[in-house]
Amino acid sequence: MSVTYLKVKIKSLAEEAKIIRKEENKAQRNYNWLKKRSTRTDEYSNQEVNKVVRLCYGLYHHRKSPVGTEARYALIAYGYLRGRKYSQIEQPKKKISVNKYTDPKVGKMYLDDAAARSFKLINKYGPKKITFEEFEAWLAE
Numbered sequence: 825m826s827v828t829y830l831k832v833k834i835k836s837l838a839e840e841a842k843i844i845r846k847e848e849n850k851a852q853r854n855y856n857w858l859k860k861r862s863t864r865t866d867e868y869s870n871q872e873v874n875k876v877v878r879l880c881y882g883l884y885h886h887r888k889s890p891v892g893t894e895a896r897y898a899l900i901a902y903g904y905l906r907g908r909k910y911s912q913i914e915q916p917k918k919k920i921s922v923n924k925y926t927d928p929k930v931g932k933m934y935l936d937d938a939a940a941r942s943f944k945l946i947n948k949y950g951p952k953k954i955t956f957e958e959f960e961a962w963l964a965e
Contacts (some may be wrong), residue, residue, distance in 0.1 A: 827905050830949040834902060837895040844887040844930045897938060903943035909965050918964055939963070 855876040894952040920938045
C-alpha cells in the first residue's frame with residue numbers, strides 16, 4: 825500500500841473526532857437545558873437526564889479512546905515513513921515503551937499496544953517491510 829492511504833486514514837480520523845466533538849457539545853447543551861428547565865423530580869425527567877449524561881460520556885470516551893489512540897499510532901507511523909525522528913513527533917513524557925512480554929499459556933511474545941500498532945501500520949503502508957529492531961532503534965533516537 826501507499827503512504828497516501830495512511831494520510832487518508834489520519835484525515836478521516838481527524839474528521840471523525842470533529843464530528844464526535846460536535847455531537848458531544850450538542851448533547852451537553854441538551855443536558856444543560858434539561859437541568860435548567862427541569863423542576864420536577866419525577867422518574868421520567870431523571871431518566872432523560874441520565875440518558876443524556878450517558879450519551880455525553882459515551883461520545884467523549886469514544887473520541888478519546890479508540891479514535892484518539894488510533895490517530896496517534898497512525899501519526900507515529902506516518903512520521904516514521906516520512907523520515908522524522910521520534911523526538912520530533914512526540915514529547916518525551918509521551919514516549920512509547922517497548923515492553924515485550926510473553927504469554928505463559930500460549931508462549932507467544934506480545935508488544936505494548938502503541939508499539940505494536942504503529943509497527944503494523946508502518947509495515948502495512950510503507951514501501952518496504954522493516955524489522956522490529958529497526959523500529960526499536962528509531963524509537964530510541
